[in-house]
Every structure is written in C-alpha cells, then in structure tokens.
Amino acid sequence: MSPAERNYGIGDRELLAVKLALEEWRHWLEGAAHPFTWTDGEERWMKEEKRSRGGRLNVSSFQSRENRRMGGVCVDHKIREELAHCVEERGVEILGIQEHRRVHTEDPIAYNRVERCMFISASAWRNEAQAATGGVGLMLGSRARKALRRVYHHTDRILSAEFSGNPATTVIVVYSPTNVTSYDEVEKFFEDLATAVRNAPVHNFLAILGDFNARLGPEDVPFPYHDSTNRNGCYLAAFLTEHELLAANTIFRKRAGKRWTFRDRATGALRQLDYILVRRKWRNSVMNAEPYSTFCSVGSDHRVVSMRVRLSLRVSKPSPRIRYNWRAFSSDPGLQTRYTEEVRRQFLQLDREADPSSEYKRFISANEEATRLWVPKMERVRTSMRSKHPEVVVARSRVEEARLSFEREPTAESRGELNEAKQFLFRTYDTIRGEELMERVRRVQEAQGCQQYGEAWRVINEMTGRKRTKKGQVEGHTPEERVTTWTTHFHRQLRKKYNQSSQTLTSMTAPSHSESLPGQKPP
Template identity: 40%
Template structure:
C-alpha cells in the first residue's frame, strides 16, 4: 500500500487475498504455535510516502516497530497512543493487529486521541473464523506535518517453519515494493521478519547462528542496499532480543532497515520494555533517526521583463526587431524535414532570442 503524504490518500494493493494488506506480509511466530504460520499469498508492506520539510535544524524521527498481537479492543488502541506520546514515538509500524475490515481490499484510516492516526490493512480469518494477521502504521500529528520524500514499509513475514514457497513469495512482493521507491527517498523498512541473524553475518546480533528466514532477510538487504540497524550498534544482550517465545526462549525477530545512503542518520536502535503493558510477547524496537536535509540555497532565476510599450511606439525598434526575427528564423528553419510543429517552435525561439537582444 502506498500512502501519500499531506492528503493521506492511499493506493490499495491490487491482488489481496483475504488477509494482510498494505504491502505487507504476514506470518506468525518463529515456532509452531496457534499463531498463523505465514500466508500463501503474502502482502508486501505499508509504504508511507512523505517528504521532510526543508529546514536548517535536524529532524528527529523516532521510528519503531512492534508486533502488538491484537488491537481489536479500542482500549488497547488508546493505550498504544498514550505510550507512543509518552515515549515520543513518531512512527510505529504495527504487525498482527487482527482488525478485519468489511472490505478487505480497502485501507482503513482512524483518527485516535493525542493527534495520532492509525492506518490499517485488513486482517483475515482462518478456517475456524478467528481473525489473524493484519498490519498498519500509527502516525503522530508531528510526523504527518513534517514528513516528505520518505517511504516507510511495514512487513510481517511468514515464520521460519512455514513453507519456503510462502517466504519466497513474501520477499518477491517486498522486493517489488522496495524497488518501486524513488532512489532519492529516505526508505525505512520495519517489521516482524521472523528471522534470526547470527554473529557470523552481523557484528552485534543476538543469536549465534542465522536461520533460513535470516538468510532471506540478509539477501534482501544486500540486494536492495539496506542495513539492518539493530545489528549495527554494540549493545548488551538485554537490549537486543525482541520477543519471548512460548517456551520462554528469547529471540531477535523484529528489525528496522534503512538505505545505506542514510545510515549515518541512525543514532541508535534497540528494543525496549516500555510497551510491555500492551500484553504483547514482542518488545518495541525503536530507531532514533536524525535527518538534516539541506535547504535549497539556489536563488530562483529572475524573470526577464521586456519593454513592449517601447516597441509599440518606436518604429525604428520595430523594424530592427522584425528583421532580427526573420534572420534568426531563417537560420533555425533551414531544415526541409521540419514539420509544422517544429517550424512553430523555431518561430518561438527566434522571437525569444530577438527580444533578448
């Protein structure tokens, strides 16, 4: 799903099976549980288009991701907004909200307290009718005002125990969404990738070894010139894990990626316990991003003003002007192959050059 700034109009994904939407992919946990094990037809990711206003002072954008497990209860939405305001989260990529829309192909926009807006793609129902999956983005009022030329994709990957074909389809769609983003945009991809990255592949990873989904993630990041920000900062192990599995095992499954071009803008990325009251088994992962975009210092070109009143009253100037146009046009139009349109363009150019003289 592509969300345009300012107007917040969105282009809904074309072929969405019943389930995740918003350019997002779904799956569930990294072990076999009652949670979904990944969709056969996954959804790419939410792309939020926007531009940062030109300014001299840096813009600080706290961009986070969290698998909320559910947001069906309005009280949980209110709590999420209160926590986001308290901890100054500007953009929150959400996975598994489990909100089913009446029209699965449409995105839903909901204004929440504290100036936040929740944009969601529909969850879907499994064989027994339970709602699962669903992705979205929570935006603060300041993020909506200040952002421009920035794309945010939120994604929910199939689990490591799901069919490999599902994971391949997920990354195929995620790749397509990523490659559609203009090269000059600040691109941030955040979500629950259900992937473990080992120390052999990342300097500051939580796990010793990379699993199958981790290989897919690393290949995707390399192909699209992205860095995985929460494996680039040296942290205690307690700051790296993002999820507690039913077995009690801790895992790092949630990541925030950014284009390498903007890697120096990422001040810090780590997991926090600050959203534990939401009841999710995932922790929020926040990347503190400081963007300092140069203002355009080029002065606008001055428009040349011609004294047409003088031309209208000066016969000598009229003769010179007419002669100049004829001479210049004869030079430009000395082309037997020129069609009528081209000859007209020659006349306009001759007129312009004569006026400048």
C-alpha cells in the first residue's frame, strides 16, 4: 500500500480491496454468463457509511483579508454571514481567521453569533493612517462551540482555544508579520508563538492555523510550491524543527494547482503563504490537507486551507427541554377545564395525614403530569438565514462562474466581472435585510395595535441587537475557574461576616469610658 493508502480507515481499506479485486478479475466479470451490476444499494451504503463515520474533523485556516467597504458601501456583516455559510456548507467545524480587521476596544475577545456559527475575534489594531489592520479569530460550528473549554488572548497576532475531545485539542490562530517587516518584530512574533506552544499540554492534539507570510523550499518540507525559502520561511523552518512540528499541507504529494494559497491581485503571481502546523507524533491522524477555492464568494485573495484529521470533539448530550405554550393555554377554556380536573383528581388521592414534605412532592408531580397532558408544547422555529435565500444562492453562483472565468483567462475584463458579481452578491444581502426589517416593523405595529407590548419590545430588541443582561453568570473560562471564583467569593463573604461578628462582640464586651470597672475610680 502507498503511504496515502496506509492512512485509510477500515471502511476505506475494504472499498480499496473491492476496487483492486474488480480490476484484477475484470476479464472474468465482463465475459461471465450472468451480468455483474453495481447496484444503487451499494452506493447508498457507501454514502451512509461515510456520513455516519465518526472521529473525522475538518479544521481549516483562512486569510479573509476583509474589505470593510466595497464600492463605497459597508459590507462587514455581509462578509461574516457569507463566511458562516461557507463554513456550514463545506462541513468545517473549526476555522481559523486571519486579518478580519475588526476593532473592539471594550474586551480583548469578542463573541458574536453569526447564523448558526460562533465568531470569536481578538481585536485588530490601527496603523499610522488609522486604518484597521490585522486581527485573528475563530469561526466555530455547533459541535466545536459546545466542546469549547476556554479561549486565551496571547497577543494581537496570536489567539488560542482549547476543546474537549478525544484527545483534547488546542488550536492556535496566528497572523505573522510580512516578509519586509523588521527582524525584531518577526523574532518577537515567533518568540510569542513559542510561548503559546509551550503552554499547550503535551498530550493535546495541537493545530496552528495561520498566515505565516512565509515560503518554504524543498530543503525544509517534502512537497512545497516554491523552489526556495524566504526570510520568514527560514524562521518558520527553524520553528518547525525546534518544536517538532509539520506543515500539514506540504506532506502530501499534490499537483502545483493544489498547493498555492495566495494570488497577487496586481501581478497574478501564485504563492504558498498559509500553513496548518501539527505535532509530528500526530502525523498518522492527518488524512489530508490542501487549499480549496470554495470560499471565493467572501472576496479574499487567499484560498482556504483545510485539513481532515481523525479527531472527535467531546460534546455532552443536553437534557431535552420542553417549552410549553402558556399563551395558547390561557386562551383556550377547554384546556383549562381539563387541566383543572386532572389536578383535582390527583389532589384527591393525597393523604392528608401523611408527611407534608412527601405529599407536597406528590402535589408537584400531579401538576407536572397535568401540564404534560393538557398544555400545548411550543414548536421549535428555526430562524431563516439570509445566506440560504434563493436570491443569494443565485448571486453566489454568479460569483462562482465569474471566478472560474477569471482563472481561465485572467484579464482586466474578467477581473471587473468578478468584482461586479461580488458587489451584486452583497447588494442582494442588503435587499433581503431591508425586506426583513420592514416585516419586523409590521409585526411591531400589529403587536402595538393588539396591546401586546411585550411582543413589540421583543421584536424591537431583535432589530437593534440588544440582548438580555447576564444575571448570575459566574466569571471564568473553564468549569474549574468558575468553581474557584465561586469558592473565593464565599470565603470572602464568610471572612467579612466573621470580622463583623468579632467587631460586634468586641464592642459589646469592651468597657465604656464613661463607666468604671468594679474597684476602680472613674477617670
């Protein structure tokens, strides 16, 4: 078996054996008296087996290079929605993002919900012209979001996250200085990155996702795109050797078109600047790593680098939560009558002379049983996503066609058609957003006319993005930190209470200056 075939799972090896057997005995099958057919049952089995196969994770890195404005119009939120669509559509569970160019000075780390994904970002910074630049972040799918344990902000260029899994996983997202930056800044970046790697537990699966602005040559990695190594590449090669790491997208034999990650918009030159680094001991867990053009609708000049790895995130199964529609129950007298009869029937079975605590528990269970029987349940309604709107789908296909045309003939005319298609896609997002806002305004007016002010305020909060304040939220990134915070809080409260009691006791027992002790003369 070839080195790539040795990485196959059991199911893939069995299918490989079937393929080799068919090739070996093909002349017997073609001349057999009974025809041999490959039915759709086998195809369905292959699809089901591939879909149900666990322990596979798609970890990717993308240099989004977001332009906050395009054609004089702000497209920030539209780019994030399109990025979330690409993440969900391509099955990416953890996406490292570089140069998102979002500045938030309130908190070093910002958490935002984008459609069904979670966007975690470290703030970008401003250059001498006060333009936003840099910034790293993570876009997490539903499973990765539930498995997230903690996020740590190292520097403006380095962000790390830890996930529960088998094994536990540490992901570091980095954005390196360019190749023309001063030596001191590049050395400082790699020193900070080395500190972040040393802080990661040794037994964790470590993945470093980043735009390193580095070219690696054949003397440093097995299958590079370039013939030589530049200055940043020398730093990166030394870093790989020191920490026993591999550049995953350079260890598989690929054609040149499956290696480059960046296309220069001015000259059309192709380069390999983005890498996914893993520890050498996890080499056999990496199934494949290569760049794709599937994120072209976002508008970046980089391609997404994806790695498929044998890894499973550990997500606890939540207990099913049932939500009852009490508003429908309050407007239906028939349901109220049956609910009352059920509670009365259960109440008559109580023993008045029994222990009050046990009878109270039975009374509570009687109410729960009546609620389960006669109160209607609320249906779970999924919010519609703009990225899946039919008009957006058509606009996205137009961008894909323009991209393919530009790759076939990279002329100024085809580049203009591609930019026009991207602007049309973002204008479509604006049109749909406007329609949704008008629909919400209509709902507010209807709720106000029916004197349903709570519903009106709920829709207004949805429109403005105002969220309910967190009450009772204990600080801490991990369960252990939250327990420590809780324990420290109670220790302080008990110590404060003890000090107050001691002061009260002292004031009660201490003699007054106006009174003399027995046998003493007053002052």
